[in-house]
Amino acid sequence: MKIIMLGAPGAGKGTQAKMIAKEYGLPHVSTGDIFRANIKNGTQLGMEAKKYMDQGLLVPDELTVRILLDRVSQADCANGYVLDGFPRTIPQAEVLEEALNKLGDRIDYAIDVDVPDENIIKRMSGRRACLTCGATYHIEHIPPKKEGICDVCGSKLVLRDDDKAETVKNRLEVYHKQTQPLIDFYTRKGVLRTVDGTLPMDEVFQAIRKILD
Ligand code: AP5
Numbered sequence: 001m002k003i004i005m006l007g008a009p010g011a012g013k014g015t016q017a018k019m020i021a022k023e024y025g026l027p028h029v030s031t032g033d034i035f036r037a038n039i040k041n042g043t044q045l046g047m048e049a050k051k052y053m054d055q056g057l058l059v060p061d062e063l064t065v066r067i068l069l070d071r072v073s074q075a076d077c078a079n080g081y082v083l084d085g086f087p088r089t090i091p092q093a094e095v096l097e098e099a100l101n102k103l104g105d106r107i108d109y110a111i112d113v114d115v116p117d118e119n120i121i122k123r124m125s126g127r128r129a130c131l132t133c134g135a136t137y138h139i140e141h142i143p144p145k146k147e148g149i150c151d152v153c154g155s156k157l158v159l160r161d162d163d164k165a166e167t168v169k170n171r172l173e174v175y176h177k178q179t180q181p182l183i184d185f186y187t188r189k190g191v192l193r194t195v196d197g198t199l200p201m202d203e204v205f206q207a208i209r210k211i212l213d
Contacts, residue, residue, distance in 0.1 A: 001024060001026065001079075001080040001108050001109075001212070002080050002081060002083075002100070002105070002106070002107050002108050002109075003020065003026070003080070003081070003082045003083065003107070003108060003109045003110075003111060003212075004083045004086075004087070004107055004109070004110040004111070004186070005017050005082065005083065005084045005085075005111055005113065006110055006111065006112040006113070006179070006182055006183065006186070006192075007112055007113035007114065007115065007197060008115060008117065008120055008172060008175045009120065009124070009168065009171040009172065009175060010115070010120045010123045010124045010127065010168070011113040011114070011115040011120070011197045012113050012115065012197045012201060012204060013084050013085065013113055014030060014032075014033075014084050014085075014136055015136065015142075015201055016111070016113060016201070016204055016205060016208060017030065017082045017083075017084035019201075019205045019208075020082050020205075020208060020212070021082050023209070024080075024212065026079075026080050026081055026082050027076045027077055027081045027082070028081075028082050028084060029068070029071055029072060029077070029081050029082065029083050029084065029086070030084040030085050030134070031059075031064055031067065031068055031084075031085045031086045031088075032084070032085045033084075033134045034067055034071065035049040035050075035053060035059060036131055036134075036160075037134075039053075040131050040132075045063070045067070048063065049063070053161070053162050054161055054162060054167070055167070055170060056162055056167040056168070056169075056170030056171040056173075056174060057170070057174060058088055058089065058174060058178060061089060061091050061092055061095075064086065064088075064092065065091075065092055065095045065096075068083075068086050068092075068096070069095070069096075069099055072099075080108075087182060088178065088179045088182075089178050089179065089182075090181055090182065090185060093182055093185055093186075106191075107186075107189070107191055108191065109191055109193055109211060109212065110182070110186035110189075110191050110192050110193070111193050111194075111195060111208060111211065112183055112192060112193070112194045112195070113195055113197035113204065114194050114195065114196060114197050114198075115197040115198055116198070117172055119198055120168065120172060121165060121168055121169075123138065124163045124165075124168045125159075125163065125165065125168075126138045126139045126140055126141070127159070127160070127163055128144070128148070128157040128158065128159060129157065129158060129159075129160050129163075130150035130152065130153060130155050130157055130158075131155070131158060132150065132153050132155035133150060133152050133153040133155070135150050135151070135152045135153070137150075137151075137157060141200075141201070142201070144157060193211045195207040195208055195211075
């Protein structure tokens with residue numbers, strides 16, 4: 001099964017993608033996590049991506065597409081995957097479609113986690129992320145067992161650089177301009193499904209399970 005998660009920054013795509021990955025035994029492929037791992041390791045890709053991410057802008061398509069196609073061609077993705085944060089532009093969606101067409105394959109579901117802008121800023125300021133293993137928490141909704149420490153790997157949790165209020169506003173603008181058109185794109189393909197992302201995360205997941213089962 002090949003699934004795409006759509007939704008505004010902070011809508012809960014990553015949270016749900018991890019739950020889907022666990023439940024259905026699929027790899028969770030997040031372009032944001034790939035970029036953040038590269039930033040942490042000081043690679044050239046990371047330094048290039050950081051210039052855009054810190055301003056709330058999208059990393060250029062050429063760079064992002066190459067990384068994504070390389071990742072999904074790895075053996076663990078042979079039977080499907082959950083894409084989180086890709087595609088984010090129509091050209092990215094077209095490249096993915098073309099690559100899948102060549103394999104006689106297609107996306108099964110594009111799940112839009114729908115959350116209005118007014119809920120987003122509050123969520124982002126409360127998010128804490130582990131830059132070592134990619135786990136995310138929320139200081140109110142999903143707190144770690146020990147404050148400031150990742151339950152999974154014991155690393156220190158941080159407020160992501162791009163989760164500061166001003167950058168979140170830019171990311172929302174970029175989302176509406178460049179990513180929201182994908183809702184129409186996947187509606188036309190007949191694979192779009194929408195879930196209410198304002199519900200508690202377990203209820204959001206139940207709605208997704210109903211779609212996937
Ligand atoms: P990326 O990491 O993909 O960020 P994003 O899309 O902005 O999404 P987020 O990770 O911020 O949010 P999310 O929807 O996953 O929400 P989460 O589950 O964490 O990308 C970062 C940057 O990388 C981009 O800005 C761009 O520069 C670059 N990039 C990445 N991919 C790219 C691409 N394809 N092309 C170009 N550039 C790219 O949840 C948010 C918070 O809410 C958490 O604290 C969570 O615990 C909490 N929460 C989740 N669900 C609920 C719920 N139901 N109720 C209450 N709280 C909840």
